[in-house]
Structures are given as C-alpha cells and as structure tokens.
Amino acid sequence: MNVVLIGYRGTGKSTVGKILAARLGRMLLSTDAEIVKSAGQSIPEIVEQNGWEYFRNLEAKVCRELADRTGLVVDTGGGAILRSRNVEVLKEAGRLFWLTASVETIVERIGQDSQRPSLTGVKSFVDEIQDVLRERAQKYQAAADYVIVTDGKSVTQVADEILAQL
Numbered sequence: 001m002n003v004v005l006i007g008y009r010g011t012g013k014s015t016v017g018k019i020l021a022a023r024l025g026r027m028l029l030s031t032d033a034e035i036v037k038s039a040g041q042s043i044p045e046i047v048e049q050n051g052w053e054y055f056r057n058l059e060a061k062v063c064r065e066l067a068d069r070t071g072l073v074v075d076t077g078g079g080a081i082l083r084s085r086n087v088e089v090l091k092e093a094g095r096l097f098w099l100t101a102s103v104e105t106i107v108e109r110i111g112q113d114s115q116r117p118s119l120t121g122v123k124s125f126v127d128e129i130q131d132v133l134r135e136r137a138q139k140y141q142a143a144a145d146y147v148i149v150t151d152g153k154s155v156t157q158v159a160d161e162i163l164a165q166l
Contacts, residue, residue: 002072002094003162006143008133009078010110011099012150012158017075019159030075034062056083063089070094081136087143097162098144103129105151 003020005013014030021028032043035058039046046055059077063086066074070093080086090096101109106129141147146165150158 002066002070002074002090003166004074004076004090004094004096005099006076006081006090006096006140007078007099008101008106008129008136008140010106011101012109012155013075013099015155016099016150016158016162017073019155020162021073023159023163024073026071026073028073028075029066029069031059031062031066031080032075032077034065035059035077038062059083060086066090067092078132079136081139081143087139091143091145095145095166096143097146097148097165098140099148099150099158100140101150103133106133 003024003026005017005020007013017028017030020026035046035055036042038061039058041049043055046058056079059080060083063076063080063083066072067089072094074090074094076090080090087096103126107126146162148158148161153161
C-alpha cells in the first residue's frame with residue numbers, strides 16, 4: 001500500500017512526504033519530479049512550451065505507472081486530482097491523504113516561487129489561490145480517504161497525524 005499525499009501547492013506535501021518516507025523506511029516519489037525527469041524540462045518550461053493540457057497528460061502517465069507499485073510515499077502535484085482516472089489509479093495502490101491549508105498559510109509558505117507557474121495567467125497571486133482552491137475543493141474531498149489540516153502545525157505534527165491514521 002502507498003501513502004499518497006494530495007492537496008494544493010504549499011500545503012506541505014513534499015516536506016511531510018520526506019518525513020513519512022524516512023519514518024516508514026519507504027521511497028518517496030514526487031509526481032512532479034518524475035515529470036521533470038522524463039521531460040528533461042522544468043514545470044514552467046513544460047507549461048510555457050506545451051501548455052497545461054500537455055503537462056496534465058504527462059502527470060496522468062506518471063499516475064498510471066504508480067498503479068503497479070506499492071510501498072511508496074507519493075507526493076502528488078496539486079492538480080493530479082483533476083482527472084478522475086488519476087484518482088482511481090492512485091486509490092488502487094494506496095490511501096489518499098488530503099493536506100489542507102488556508103489561503104493565508106499557502107501564501108506565506110510559497111510566496112512567489114518561480115517553480116510554480118501561474119495556473120490562470122491572469123489573476124493576482126492571492127486571487128488565483130482562492131479561485132483554484134474553490135474549484136478543486138470538491139475533487140480533493142471526493143478523492144481523500146483522510147483530511148489533514150496543516151495550518152498552525154509543524155511538519156512533524158502533520159506526519160504524526162498521518163502515521164496515526166495508518
């Protein structure tokens with residue numbers, strides 16, 4: 001069984017994933033890192049040159065490849081849940097933990113990180129976060145086996161909560 005972390009960017013998936021992998025003695029696999037490795041480009045480069053749909057196709061391919069693997073901690077990109085087939089294959093091999101955070105917490109955590117391209121291209125940073133969270137909340141909720149609120153918690157506390165659920 002895999003431990004799969006889902007949620008919007010800046011909710012702690014990567015950092016918590018590292019702690020979980022170490023504590024469980026498992027390999028950590030980042031879907032975004034796998035995409036970058038296979039494409040030979042950064043995510044902003046992929047999106048700029050080929051668009052979001054192309055990126056989502058690469059993401060779907062990585063999710064499908066995970067269906068045959070177990071014993072991993074998987075840190076998914078924030079939009080992995082946008083395609084129902086991604087959720088299906090991730091659930092086949094694991095339990096999905098939705099890491100949540102308020103808009104204020106997300107803004108504080110990710111700031112203007114240049115490795116995270118705009119999802120809309122037209123809105124302010126805060127407006128984009130609010131709108132995308134609103135659009136995705138139902139999908140995250142539907143995909144999640146467990147919901148973990150990360151606001152005001154250390155990454156260790158979040159990891160402890162996930163381990164308690166396992």
